Amino acid sequence: MPFALYLAASLASSAWADERSEAEHLRLSGELDQLSQRQLWQGVDRKFAELEKLGVEMTYDDLLHGAYAARALGNMSDAYSRLKRASKLDASKEVIDWLYAIDMNYGSVDLLRTPKKGDVLTIGEMPFDPDQRAAVEKAISVVADTGLYSGLLPRGSYVFCGQSFEVQPGLAVRIEVSPKMKKTSGTVVNVQSTPTWGSGGENGTSAPPEPTPK
Known part of the structure; x- marks a missing residue:
């Protein structure tokens, strides 16, 4: 096949693939919106995962729906990550205030036990806030299942x-x-605490974002 014909065929195939991806994006975004309105957060999270797998550039609404779903399911890290991405598209009051609230009330945690052996995570006092409670309950469940x-x-x-x-x-x-x-029984416990603000840590910011004026 002459190179010019090969190039034309490749471009046509690429354009067709892009059109299919965009059509699928529109379909999934519509389903994401419908599920969000019904507050079916597990379904929203599944559709969001499909969008990520599709590899298209998500809209502000896609990311905001994904953040709401992650929060409801106790995945505050995912909620934070999706909000950060949304803020790059539209630094709205809702997003900035939400990021600020997370920065002011949450800390980054890495827990690991090797080998896994009846691992338990407990909290001194369960928070009243439903979002915080969901995050704690999710962490307790994950530790029990995976040991980390x-x-x-x-x-x-x-x-x-x-x-x-x-x-x-x-x-x-x-x-x-x-x-x-060693031959003696016991465990080695390694505990580290490091700042995340100003060090490019979990939050990825030099300081928590300031809430926007009302």
Whole structure:
């Protein structure tokens, strides 16, 4: 096949693929909006995952729907990430205020136990706020299933595998529990707390975003 014909065919095929992707994007966005209006958050999160897999550039509304779904399901880290992406498209009052509220009330946590052995995460006092409660309950469930957790948790006192720790906004806590490399019984507990503001950490900002004026 002459190169010119090959190039024309390739361009036509690429354009057709782009049209199909955009059509699929419109379909999924419509379903995302409908599910969001009905507050069917698990369905919203599944559709959002399909959009991400599609690889198209998401709209502000896509990302905001995804953030609402993640928050409702206790995945505050995903909610934060989606809000950050939405803020680059439209730094609306809703998004900036929401990011500020997360920065002021949550801290980054990495928990790991090797090997997994009946791992338990508890909190001293369960928060009254439903979003914070959902985040704690999600973390407790993930730790019980996998023996690890990486994400955002509301400020408070926690215990992981017998190790007490505090979650504070602006600080990243990492706890690793593993058997001692000795004949004696026991565990090695590695606890680290590092600032996330001003260090390119979890939040990715030099300081929490200021809330917008009313």
